[in-house]
Amino acid sequence: MARRNNEKNESKPMSEKIVVETEERSIWSVFAGMVMVFLGIMLVIVGIIALLLYRVDPKLDKTLPVPALTVLPANTSAHALTIRGSVEKEIKRVAVYVNDKEVENAVWVDNGNFKYEYQIDKEGNYKLQVASISGFPIRKVSEKSAVMAVNVDWTAPAKDVAVGYKKEVDTKTLSVTGKTEAFATVVVYNNDAKYIGKADKDGKFSVSVPLAMGQNNFDIEVRDEAGNSVKLDQPIVATRVSGSINGNGSTTGPDLPESAGELEAAMAFLAGNKLMSTFGLLALIVLLANGSLVALKMRKYSV
Incomplete structure:
Protein backbone atom coordinates (compact mmCIF):
# COMPACT_ATOMS: atom_id res chain seq x y z
CA MET A 1 0.00 0.00 0.00
CA ALA A 2 2.80 2.40 0.97
CA ARG A 3 4.53 1.56 -2.20
CA ARG A 4 1.47 2.56 -4.17
CA ASN A 5 1.23 5.95 -2.37
CA ASN A 6 4.86 6.71 -3.09
CA GLU A 7 4.35 5.86 -6.67
CA LYS A 8 1.26 8.07 -6.70
CA ASN A 9 3.16 11.08 -5.23
CA GLU A 10 6.01 10.60 -7.57
CA SER A 11 3.58 10.63 -10.38
CA LYS A 12 2.46 14.31 -9.56
CA PRO A 13 3.59 16.78 -12.20
CA MET A 14 6.58 19.10 -11.38
CA SER A 15 4.59 22.23 -12.31
CA GLU A 16 2.14 21.65 -9.44
CA LYS A 17 5.00 21.66 -6.88
CA ILE A 18 6.40 24.95 -8.22
CA VAL A 19 3.00 26.66 -7.94
CA VAL A 20 2.65 25.70 -4.26
CA GLU A 21 6.12 26.99 -3.34
CA THR A 22 5.52 30.25 -5.21
CA GLU A 23 2.29 30.90 -3.34
CA GLU A 24 4.03 30.39 0.03
CA ARG A 25 6.83 32.82 -0.90
CA SER A 26 4.34 35.45 -2.09
CA ILE A 27 2.56 35.43 1.27
CA TRP A 28 5.83 36.02 3.16
CA SER A 29 6.86 38.78 0.74
CA VAL A 30 3.58 40.60 1.22
CA PHE A 31 3.90 40.31 5.00
CA ALA A 32 7.48 41.61 4.98
CA GLY A 33 6.47 44.49 2.71
CA MET A 34 3.63 45.48 5.02
CA VAL A 35 6.00 45.47 7.99
CA MET A 36 8.48 47.70 6.14
CA VAL A 37 5.73 50.12 5.15
CA PHE A 38 4.52 50.28 8.74
CA LEU A 39 8.03 50.95 10.04
CA GLY A 40 8.54 53.63 7.39
CA ILE A 41 5.33 55.37 8.40
CA MET A 42 6.36 55.26 12.05
CA LEU A 43 9.77 56.72 11.23
CA VAL A 44 8.15 59.56 9.30
CA ILE A 45 5.81 60.30 12.20
CA VAL A 46 8.68 60.26 14.71
CA GLY A 47 10.74 62.51 12.43
CA ILE A 48 7.91 65.03 12.11
CA ILE A 49 7.38 65.08 15.86
CA ALA A 50 11.12 65.51 16.49
CA LEU A 51 11.31 68.32 13.95
CA LEU A 52 8.37 70.13 15.52
CA LEU A 53 9.88 69.78 18.98
CA TYR A 54 13.30 70.92 17.71
CA ARG A 55 11.81 74.06 16.20
CA VAL A 56 10.45 75.11 19.57
CA ASP A 57 12.63 77.75 21.25
CA PRO A 58 15.02 76.12 23.73
CA ASP A 153 34.90 100.47 9.58
CA TRP A 154 35.65 100.37 5.85
CA THR A 155 36.20 104.12 5.37
CA ALA A 156 39.76 105.46 5.09
CA PRO A 157 40.75 108.68 6.93
CA ALA A 158 40.29 111.96 5.08
CA LYS A 159 43.23 113.35 3.10
CA ASP A 160 42.72 116.93 4.27
CA VAL A 161 45.10 116.55 7.22
CA ALA A 162 46.48 119.80 8.63
CA VAL A 163 50.26 119.28 8.74
CA GLY A 164 52.76 121.79 10.11
CA TYR A 165 56.58 121.91 10.07
CA LYS A 166 59.52 124.30 9.49
CA LYS A 167 60.79 124.27 5.95
CA GLU A 168 64.33 125.26 6.96
CA VAL A 169 66.10 124.34 10.20
CA ASP A 170 69.63 124.05 11.56
CA THR A 171 68.78 121.12 13.85
CA LYS A 172 69.25 117.38 13.43
CA THR A 173 65.53 116.63 13.78
CA LEU A 174 62.28 118.04 12.44
CA SER A 175 58.99 118.15 14.33
CA VAL A 176 55.97 117.33 12.18
CA THR A 177 52.67 118.25 13.82
CA GLY A 178 49.06 118.29 12.73
CA LYS A 179 45.50 117.13 13.26
CA THR A 180 43.66 114.13 11.83
CA GLU A 181 41.20 111.43 12.91
CA ALA A 182 41.15 110.66 16.63
CA PHE A 183 43.54 107.88 17.73
CA ALA A 184 44.87 107.43 14.19
CA THR A 185 48.43 106.27 13.56
CA VAL A 186 50.58 108.72 11.59
CA VAL A 187 53.55 107.29 9.68
CA VAL A 188 56.18 109.67 8.28
CA TYR A 189 58.55 107.79 6.02
CA ASN A 190 61.57 108.38 3.82
CA ASN A 191 62.45 105.41 1.62
CA ASP A 192 62.56 102.44 4.02
CA ALA A 193 62.79 104.49 7.23
CA LYS A 194 59.50 104.94 9.09
CA TYR A 195 58.72 107.24 12.01
CA ILE A 196 55.43 106.65 13.80
CA GLY A 197 53.23 108.89 15.91
CA LYS A 198 49.80 108.48 17.51
CA ALA A 199 46.98 111.02 17.43
CA ASP A 200 45.22 111.78 20.71
CA LYS A 201 41.47 111.87 21.33
CA ASP A 202 41.32 115.27 19.61
CA GLY A 203 43.28 114.03 16.59
CA LYS A 204 46.44 116.04 17.38
CA PHE A 205 49.78 114.38 16.66
CA SER A 206 53.51 115.12 16.66
CA VAL A 207 56.24 113.06 14.99
CA SER A 208 59.98 113.78 15.24
CA VAL A 209 62.05 112.75 12.21
CA PRO A 210 65.85 112.91 11.73
CA LEU A 211 67.30 115.19 9.04
CA ALA A 212 70.33 114.87 6.81
CA MET A 213 72.17 117.96 5.60
CA GLY A 214 70.42 119.58 2.67
CA GLN A 215 66.94 118.84 1.37
CA ASN A 216 64.88 116.07 2.99
CA ASN A 217 61.69 114.62 1.49
CA PHE A 218 59.10 112.66 3.47
CA ASP A 219 55.68 111.17 2.77
CA ILE A 220 52.87 110.83 5.29
CA GLU A 221 50.42 107.96 5.71
CA VAL A 222 47.48 108.00 8.12
CA ARG A 223 45.91 104.77 9.41
CA ASP A 224 42.74 104.62 11.45
CA GLU A 225 42.13 102.11 14.26
CA ALA A 226 40.38 99.70 11.89
CA GLY A 227 43.43 99.50 9.61
CA ASN A 228 42.19 101.71 6.77
CA SER A 229 44.97 103.96 5.46
CA VAL A 230 45.50 106.90 3.14
CA LYS A 231 48.64 108.56 1.77
CA LEU A 232 48.64 112.35 1.78
CA ASP A 233 49.12 114.03 -1.59
CA GLN A 234 51.44 116.76 -0.32
CA PRO A 235 54.91 115.52 0.76
CA ILE A 236 57.08 117.13 3.42
CA VAL A 237 60.08 119.03 2.05
CA ALA A 238 62.46 120.39 4.70
CA THR A 239 66.04 121.66 4.41
CA ARG A 240 68.69 121.35 7.06
CA VAL A 241 71.35 124.07 6.89
CA SER A 242 74.65 124.43 8.69
CA GLY A 243 75.31 127.16 11.23
CA SER A 244 72.60 128.97 13.14
CA ILE A 245 69.39 130.40 11.76
CA ASN A 246 68.74 133.91 13.11
CA GLY A 247 65.01 133.58 13.21
CA ASN A 248 64.26 134.03 9.53
CA GLY A 249 63.59 130.31 8.97
CA SER A 250 60.24 129.89 7.23
CA THR A 251 57.48 127.70 8.56
CA THR A 252 54.43 126.04 7.10
CA GLY A 253 51.16 124.85 8.50
CA PRO A 254 48.41 126.25 10.72
CA ASP A 255 48.93 127.43 14.29
CA LEU A 256 52.71 127.61 13.89
CA PRO A 257 54.38 130.88 15.07
CA GLU A 258 56.59 132.81 12.68
CA SER A 259 60.09 133.18 14.10
CA ALA A 260 61.23 135.97 11.75
CA GLY A 261 62.27 139.16 13.57
CA GLU A 262 62.39 137.68 17.06
CA LEU A 263 66.19 137.80 17.26
CA GLU A 264 66.28 141.38 15.96
CA ALA A 265 63.74 142.43 18.57
CA ALA A 266 65.79 140.80 21.30
CA MET A 267 68.97 142.53 20.12
CA ALA A 268 67.18 145.86 20.02
CA PHE A 269 65.95 145.31 23.55
CA LEU A 270 69.45 144.50 24.77
CA ALA A 271 70.86 147.53 22.96
CA GLY A 272 68.26 149.73 24.62
CA ASN A 273 69.19 148.37 28.03
CA LYS A 274 72.91 149.06 27.34
CA LEU A 275 72.16 152.66 26.41
CA MET A 276 70.18 153.17 29.59
CA SER A 277 73.03 151.66 31.59
CA THR A 278 75.49 154.13 29.99
CA PHE A 279 73.30 157.12 30.89
CA GLY A 280 72.98 155.83 34.42
CA LEU A 281 76.76 155.49 34.74
CA LEU A 282 77.30 159.05 33.46
CA ALA A 283 74.74 160.36 35.93
CA LEU A 284 76.55 158.57 38.75
CA ILE A 285 79.90 160.09 37.69
CA VAL A 286 78.36 163.58 37.59
CA LEU A 287 76.81 163.04 41.01
CA LEU A 288 80.16 161.95 42.48
CA ALA A 289 81.93 164.93 40.89
CA ASN A 290 79.40 167.36 42.32
CA GLY A 291 79.73 165.75 45.70
CA SER A 292 83.52 166.11 45.58
CA LEU A 293 83.28 169.81 44.65
CA VAL A 294 80.87 170.48 47.48
CA ALA A 295 83.15 168.73 49.93
CA LEU A 296 86.18 170.77 48.78
CA LYS A 297 84.32 174.06 49.13
CA MET A 298 83.10 173.23 52.60
CA ARG A 299 86.66 172.34 53.64
CA LYS A 300 88.00 175.60 52.21
CA TYR A 301 85.48 177.71 54.10
CA SER A 302 86.14 175.86 57.31
CA VAL A 303 89.87 176.68 57.11
Missing part, protein backbone atom coordinates in the same frame (compact mmCIF):
# COMPACT_ATOMS: atom_id res chain seq x y z
CA LYS A 59 14.30 76.51 27.40
CA LEU A 60 16.77 78.45 29.54
CA ASP A 61 18.87 76.22 31.79
CA LYS A 62 21.15 78.21 34.08
CA THR A 63 23.03 75.05 35.07
CA LEU A 64 24.56 74.66 31.60
CA PRO A 65 28.14 75.99 31.22
CA VAL A 66 28.43 79.38 29.50
CA PRO A 67 30.89 79.54 26.56
CA ALA A 68 33.75 82.06 26.49
CA LEU A 69 34.58 84.10 23.39
CA THR A 70 38.12 84.67 22.12
CA VAL A 71 38.87 88.39 22.13
CA LEU A 72 38.55 90.17 18.77
CA PRO A 73 39.98 93.60 17.84
CA ALA A 74 37.71 96.43 18.91
CA ASN A 75 38.00 97.95 15.41
CA THR A 76 38.35 96.11 12.11
CA SER A 77 38.03 96.64 8.37
CA ALA A 78 37.27 92.96 7.70
CA HIS A 79 34.19 91.84 5.76
CA ALA A 80 33.72 88.75 7.96
CA LEU A 81 34.07 88.18 11.69
CA THR A 82 35.65 84.92 12.83
CA ILE A 83 33.88 84.12 16.08
CA ARG A 84 35.90 81.66 18.17
CA GLY A 85 35.62 80.40 21.69
CA SER A 86 35.67 77.50 24.11
CA VAL A 87 33.23 75.66 26.36
CA GLU A 88 33.07 72.54 28.51
CA LYS A 89 33.62 69.35 26.49
CA GLU A 90 30.21 68.00 27.48
CA ILE A 91 28.61 70.65 25.25
CA LYS A 92 28.38 69.67 21.57
CA ARG A 93 26.65 72.71 20.08
CA VAL A 94 26.52 76.47 20.64
CA ALA A 95 24.24 79.23 19.39
CA VAL A 96 25.61 82.53 18.04
CA TYR A 97 23.92 85.90 18.58
CA VAL A 98 24.70 89.15 16.75
CA ASN A 99 23.11 92.34 18.08
CA ASP A 100 20.81 90.23 20.31
CA LYS A 101 19.54 88.21 17.32
CA GLU A 102 20.22 84.49 16.91
CA VAL A 103 22.08 83.91 13.63
CA GLU A 104 23.03 80.24 14.14
CA ASN A 105 21.85 77.63 16.65
CA ALA A 106 23.91 74.58 15.69
CA VAL A 107 27.59 75.46 15.65
CA TRP A 108 29.34 72.18 16.43
CA VAL A 109 31.88 72.06 19.23
CA ASP A 110 35.06 70.07 18.61
CA ASN A 111 36.89 69.03 21.76
CA GLY A 112 35.68 72.10 23.63
CA ASN A 113 36.40 74.62 20.84
CA PHE A 114 34.13 76.20 18.25
CA LYS A 115 34.43 78.55 15.27
CA TYR A 116 31.89 80.45 13.19
CA GLU A 117 32.29 82.88 10.26
CA TYR A 118 29.81 85.75 10.28
CA GLN A 119 29.58 87.72 7.04
CA ILE A 120 29.34 91.52 7.38
CA ASP A 121 27.05 93.39 5.00
CA LYS A 122 27.54 96.95 6.28
CA GLU A 123 29.68 99.12 8.54
CA GLY A 124 28.71 99.71 12.14
CA ASN A 125 28.91 98.37 15.67
CA TYR A 126 28.29 94.67 16.29
CA LYS A 127 27.58 92.96 19.62
CA LEU A 128 28.61 89.29 19.69
CA GLN A 129 27.43 86.62 22.15
CA VAL A 130 27.23 82.80 22.32
CA ALA A 131 25.33 80.24 24.42
CA SER A 132 25.50 76.48 24.97
CA ILE A 133 22.81 74.23 23.43
CA SER A 134 21.94 70.82 24.90
CA GLY A 135 19.31 68.12 24.26
CA PHE A 136 17.41 66.68 21.29
CA PRO A 137 14.69 67.08 20.21
CA ILE A 138 13.76 69.14 23.28
CA ARG A 139 16.57 71.67 23.59
CA LYS A 140 17.97 73.66 26.49
CA VAL A 141 20.09 76.80 26.29
CA SER A 142 22.55 78.34 28.73
CA GLU A 143 22.84 81.99 29.64
CA LYS A 144 24.54 84.14 27.01
CA SER A 145 28.21 85.00 27.25
CA ALA A 146 29.44 88.51 27.99
CA VAL A 147 29.01 90.96 25.11
CA MET A 148 31.99 91.46 22.81
CA ALA A 149 31.72 94.74 20.87
CA VAL A 150 33.37 95.13 17.46
CA ASN A 151 33.29 98.25 15.28
CA VAL A 152 33.43 97.55 11.53
Whole structure:
Protein backbone atom coordinates (compact mmCIF):
# COMPACT_ATOMS: atom_id res chain seq x y z
CA MET A 1 0.00 0.00 0.00
CA ALA A 2 2.80 2.40 0.97
CA ARG A 3 4.53 1.56 -2.20
CA ARG A 4 1.47 2.56 -4.17
CA ASN A 5 1.23 5.95 -2.37
CA ASN A 6 4.86 6.71 -3.09
CA GLU A 7 4.35 5.86 -6.67
CA LYS A 8 1.26 8.07 -6.70
CA ASN A 9 3.16 11.08 -5.23
CA GLU A 10 6.01 10.60 -7.57
CA SER A 11 3.58 10.63 -10.38
CA LYS A 12 2.46 14.31 -9.56
CA PRO A 13 3.59 16.78 -12.20
CA MET A 14 6.58 19.10 -11.38
CA SER A 15 4.59 22.23 -12.31
CA GLU A 16 2.14 21.65 -9.44
CA LYS A 17 5.00 21.66 -6.88
CA ILE A 18 6.40 24.95 -8.22
CA VAL A 19 3.00 26.66 -7.94
CA VAL A 20 2.65 25.70 -4.26
CA GLU A 21 6.12 26.99 -3.34
CA THR A 22 5.52 30.25 -5.21
CA GLU A 23 2.29 30.90 -3.34
CA GLU A 24 4.03 30.39 0.03
CA ARG A 25 6.83 32.82 -0.90
CA SER A 26 4.34 35.45 -2.09
CA ILE A 27 2.56 35.43 1.27
CA TRP A 28 5.83 36.02 3.16
CA SER A 29 6.86 38.78 0.74
CA VAL A 30 3.58 40.60 1.22
CA PHE A 31 3.90 40.31 5.00
CA ALA A 32 7.48 41.61 4.98
CA GLY A 33 6.47 44.49 2.71
CA MET A 34 3.63 45.48 5.02
CA VAL A 35 6.00 45.47 7.99
CA MET A 36 8.48 47.70 6.14
CA VAL A 37 5.73 50.12 5.15
CA PHE A 38 4.52 50.28 8.74
CA LEU A 39 8.03 50.95 10.04
CA GLY A 40 8.54 53.63 7.39
CA ILE A 41 5.33 55.37 8.40
CA MET A 42 6.36 55.26 12.05
CA LEU A 43 9.77 56.72 11.23
CA VAL A 44 8.15 59.56 9.30
CA ILE A 45 5.81 60.30 12.20
CA VAL A 46 8.68 60.26 14.71
CA GLY A 47 10.74 62.51 12.43
CA ILE A 48 7.91 65.03 12.11
CA ILE A 49 7.38 65.08 15.86
CA ALA A 50 11.12 65.51 16.49
CA LEU A 51 11.31 68.32 13.95
CA LEU A 52 8.37 70.13 15.52
CA LEU A 53 9.88 69.78 18.98
CA TYR A 54 13.30 70.92 17.71
CA ARG A 55 11.81 74.06 16.20
CA VAL A 56 10.45 75.11 19.57
CA ASP A 57 12.63 77.75 21.25
CA PRO A 58 15.02 76.12 23.73
CA LYS A 59 14.30 76.51 27.40
CA LEU A 60 16.77 78.45 29.54
CA ASP A 61 18.87 76.22 31.79
CA LYS A 62 21.15 78.21 34.08
CA THR A 63 23.03 75.05 35.07
CA LEU A 64 24.56 74.66 31.60
CA PRO A 65 28.14 75.99 31.22
CA VAL A 66 28.43 79.38 29.50
CA PRO A 67 30.89 79.54 26.56
CA ALA A 68 33.75 82.06 26.49
CA LEU A 69 34.58 84.10 23.39
CA THR A 70 38.12 84.67 22.12
CA VAL A 71 38.87 88.39 22.13
CA LEU A 72 38.55 90.17 18.77
CA PRO A 73 39.98 93.60 17.84
CA ALA A 74 37.71 96.43 18.91
CA ASN A 75 38.00 97.95 15.41
CA THR A 76 38.35 96.11 12.11
CA SER A 77 38.03 96.64 8.37
CA ALA A 78 37.27 92.96 7.70
CA HIS A 79 34.19 91.84 5.76
CA ALA A 80 33.72 88.75 7.96
CA LEU A 81 34.07 88.18 11.69
CA THR A 82 35.65 84.92 12.83
CA ILE A 83 33.88 84.12 16.08
CA ARG A 84 35.90 81.66 18.17
CA GLY A 85 35.62 80.40 21.69
CA SER A 86 35.67 77.50 24.11
CA VAL A 87 33.23 75.66 26.36
CA GLU A 88 33.07 72.54 28.51
CA LYS A 89 33.62 69.35 26.49
CA GLU A 90 30.21 68.00 27.48
CA ILE A 91 28.61 70.65 25.25
CA LYS A 92 28.38 69.67 21.57
CA ARG A 93 26.65 72.71 20.08
CA VAL A 94 26.52 76.47 20.64
CA ALA A 95 24.24 79.23 19.39
CA VAL A 96 25.61 82.53 18.04
CA TYR A 97 23.92 85.90 18.58
CA VAL A 98 24.70 89.15 16.75
CA ASN A 99 23.11 92.34 18.08
CA ASP A 100 20.81 90.23 20.31
CA LYS A 101 19.54 88.21 17.32
CA GLU A 102 20.22 84.49 16.91
CA VAL A 103 22.08 83.91 13.63
CA GLU A 104 23.03 80.24 14.14
CA ASN A 105 21.85 77.63 16.65
CA ALA A 106 23.91 74.58 15.69
CA VAL A 107 27.59 75.46 15.65
CA TRP A 108 29.34 72.18 16.43
CA VAL A 109 31.88 72.06 19.23
CA ASP A 110 35.06 70.07 18.61
CA ASN A 111 36.89 69.03 21.76
CA GLY A 112 35.68 72.10 23.63
CA ASN A 113 36.40 74.62 20.84
CA PHE A 114 34.13 76.20 18.25
CA LYS A 115 34.43 78.55 15.27
CA TYR A 116 31.89 80.45 13.19
CA GLU A 117 32.29 82.88 10.26
CA TYR A 118 29.81 85.75 10.28
CA GLN A 119 29.58 87.72 7.04
CA ILE A 120 29.34 91.52 7.38
CA ASP A 121 27.05 93.39 5.00
CA LYS A 122 27.54 96.95 6.28
CA GLU A 123 29.68 99.12 8.54
CA GLY A 124 28.71 99.71 12.14
CA ASN A 125 28.91 98.37 15.67
CA TYR A 126 28.29 94.67 16.29
CA LYS A 127 27.58 92.96 19.62
CA LEU A 128 28.61 89.29 19.69
CA GLN A 129 27.43 86.62 22.15
CA VAL A 130 27.23 82.80 22.32
CA ALA A 131 25.33 80.24 24.42
CA SER A 132 25.50 76.48 24.97
CA ILE A 133 22.81 74.23 23.43
CA SER A 134 21.94 70.82 24.90
CA GLY A 135 19.31 68.12 24.26
CA PHE A 136 17.41 66.68 21.29
CA PRO A 137 14.69 67.08 20.21
CA ILE A 138 13.76 69.14 23.28
CA ARG A 139 16.57 71.67 23.59
CA LYS A 140 17.97 73.66 26.49
CA VAL A 141 20.09 76.80 26.29
CA SER A 142 22.55 78.34 28.73
CA GLU A 143 22.84 81.99 29.64
CA LYS A 144 24.54 84.14 27.01
CA SER A 145 28.21 85.00 27.25
CA ALA A 146 29.44 88.51 27.99
CA VAL A 147 29.01 90.96 25.11
CA MET A 148 31.99 91.46 22.81
CA ALA A 149 31.72 94.74 20.87
CA VAL A 150 33.37 95.13 17.46
CA ASN A 151 33.29 98.25 15.28
CA VAL A 152 33.43 97.55 11.53
CA ASP A 153 34.90 100.47 9.58
CA TRP A 154 35.65 100.37 5.85
CA THR A 155 36.20 104.12 5.37
CA ALA A 156 39.76 105.46 5.09
CA PRO A 157 40.75 108.68 6.93
CA ALA A 158 40.29 111.96 5.08
CA LYS A 159 43.23 113.35 3.10
CA ASP A 160 42.72 116.93 4.27
CA VAL A 161 45.10 116.55 7.22
CA ALA A 162 46.48 119.80 8.63
CA VAL A 163 50.26 119.28 8.74
CA GLY A 164 52.76 121.79 10.11
CA TYR A 165 56.58 121.91 10.07
CA LYS A 166 59.52 124.30 9.49
CA LYS A 167 60.79 124.27 5.95
CA GLU A 168 64.33 125.26 6.96
CA VAL A 169 66.10 124.34 10.20
CA ASP A 170 69.63 124.05 11.56
CA THR A 171 68.78 121.12 13.85
CA LYS A 172 69.25 117.38 13.43
CA THR A 173 65.53 116.63 13.78
CA LEU A 174 62.28 118.04 12.44
CA SER A 175 58.99 118.15 14.33
CA VAL A 176 55.97 117.33 12.18
CA THR A 177 52.67 118.25 13.82
CA GLY A 178 49.06 118.29 12.73
CA LYS A 179 45.50 117.13 13.26
CA THR A 180 43.66 114.13 11.83
CA GLU A 181 41.20 111.43 12.91
CA ALA A 182 41.15 110.66 16.63
CA PHE A 183 43.54 107.88 17.73
CA ALA A 184 44.87 107.43 14.19
CA THR A 185 48.43 106.27 13.56
CA VAL A 186 50.58 108.72 11.59
CA VAL A 187 53.55 107.29 9.68
CA VAL A 188 56.18 109.67 8.28
CA TYR A 189 58.55 107.79 6.02
CA ASN A 190 61.57 108.38 3.82
CA ASN A 191 62.45 105.41 1.62
CA ASP A 192 62.56 102.44 4.02
CA ALA A 193 62.79 104.49 7.23
CA LYS A 194 59.50 104.94 9.09
CA TYR A 195 58.72 107.24 12.01
CA ILE A 196 55.43 106.65 13.80
CA GLY A 197 53.23 108.89 15.91
CA LYS A 198 49.80 108.48 17.51
CA ALA A 199 46.98 111.02 17.43
CA ASP A 200 45.22 111.78 20.71
CA LYS A 201 41.47 111.87 21.33
CA ASP A 202 41.32 115.27 19.61
CA GLY A 203 43.28 114.03 16.59
CA LYS A 204 46.44 116.04 17.38
CA PHE A 205 49.78 114.38 16.66
CA SER A 206 53.51 115.12 16.66
CA VAL A 207 56.24 113.06 14.99
CA SER A 208 59.98 113.78 15.24
CA VAL A 209 62.05 112.75 12.21
CA PRO A 210 65.85 112.91 11.73
CA LEU A 211 67.30 115.19 9.04
CA ALA A 212 70.33 114.87 6.81
CA MET A 213 72.17 117.96 5.60
CA GLY A 214 70.42 119.58 2.67
CA GLN A 215 66.94 118.84 1.37
CA ASN A 216 64.88 116.07 2.99
CA ASN A 217 61.69 114.62 1.49
CA PHE A 218 59.10 112.66 3.47
CA ASP A 219 55.68 111.17 2.77
CA ILE A 220 52.87 110.83 5.29
CA GLU A 221 50.42 107.96 5.71
CA VAL A 222 47.48 108.00 8.12
CA ARG A 223 45.91 104.77 9.41
CA ASP A 224 42.74 104.62 11.45
CA GLU A 225 42.13 102.11 14.26
CA ALA A 226 40.38 99.70 11.89
CA GLY A 227 43.43 99.50 9.61
CA ASN A 228 42.19 101.71 6.77
CA SER A 229 44.97 103.96 5.46
CA VAL A 230 45.50 106.90 3.14
CA LYS A 231 48.64 108.56 1.77
CA LEU A 232 48.64 112.35 1.78
CA ASP A 233 49.12 114.03 -1.59
CA GLN A 234 51.44 116.76 -0.32
CA PRO A 235 54.91 115.52 0.76
CA ILE A 236 57.08 117.13 3.42
CA VAL A 237 60.08 119.03 2.05
CA ALA A 238 62.46 120.39 4.70
CA THR A 239 66.04 121.66 4.41
CA ARG A 240 68.69 121.35 7.06
CA VAL A 241 71.35 124.07 6.89
CA SER A 242 74.65 124.43 8.69
CA GLY A 243 75.31 127.16 11.23
CA SER A 244 72.60 128.97 13.14
CA ILE A 245 69.39 130.40 11.76
CA ASN A 246 68.74 133.91 13.11
CA GLY A 247 65.01 133.58 13.21
CA ASN A 248 64.26 134.03 9.53
CA GLY A 249 63.59 130.31 8.97
CA SER A 250 60.24 129.89 7.23
CA THR A 251 57.48 127.70 8.56
CA THR A 252 54.43 126.04 7.10
CA GLY A 253 51.16 124.85 8.50
CA PRO A 254 48.41 126.25 10.72
CA ASP A 255 48.93 127.43 14.29
CA LEU A 256 52.71 127.61 13.89
CA PRO A 257 54.38 130.88 15.07
CA GLU A 258 56.59 132.81 12.68
CA SER A 259 60.09 133.18 14.10
CA ALA A 260 61.23 135.97 11.75
CA GLY A 261 62.27 139.16 13.57
CA GLU A 262 62.39 137.68 17.06
CA LEU A 263 66.19 137.80 17.26
CA GLU A 264 66.28 141.38 15.96
CA ALA A 265 63.74 142.43 18.57
CA ALA A 266 65.79 140.80 21.30
CA MET A 267 68.97 142.53 20.12
CA ALA A 268 67.18 145.86 20.02
CA PHE A 269 65.95 145.31 23.55
CA LEU A 270 69.45 144.50 24.77
CA ALA A 271 70.86 147.53 22.96
CA GLY A 272 68.26 149.73 24.62
CA ASN A 273 69.19 148.37 28.03
CA LYS A 274 72.91 149.06 27.34
CA LEU A 275 72.16 152.66 26.41
CA MET A 276 70.18 153.17 29.59
CA SER A 277 73.03 151.66 31.59
CA THR A 278 75.49 154.13 29.99
CA PHE A 279 73.30 157.12 30.89
CA GLY A 280 72.98 155.83 34.42
CA LEU A 281 76.76 155.49 34.74
CA LEU A 282 77.30 159.05 33.46
CA ALA A 283 74.74 160.36 35.93
CA LEU A 284 76.55 158.57 38.75
CA ILE A 285 79.90 160.09 37.69
CA VAL A 286 78.36 163.58 37.59
CA LEU A 287 76.81 163.04 41.01
CA LEU A 288 80.16 161.95 42.48
CA ALA A 289 81.93 164.93 40.89
CA ASN A 290 79.40 167.36 42.32
CA GLY A 291 79.73 165.75 45.70
CA SER A 292 83.52 166.11 45.58
CA LEU A 293 83.28 169.81 44.65
CA VAL A 294 80.87 170.48 47.48
CA ALA A 295 83.15 168.73 49.93
CA LEU A 296 86.18 170.77 48.78
CA LYS A 297 84.32 174.06 49.13
CA MET A 298 83.10 173.23 52.60
CA ARG A 299 86.66 172.34 53.64
CA LYS A 300 88.00 175.60 52.21
CA TYR A 301 85.48 177.71 54.10
CA SER A 302 86.14 175.86 57.31
CA VAL A 303 89.87 176.68 57.11
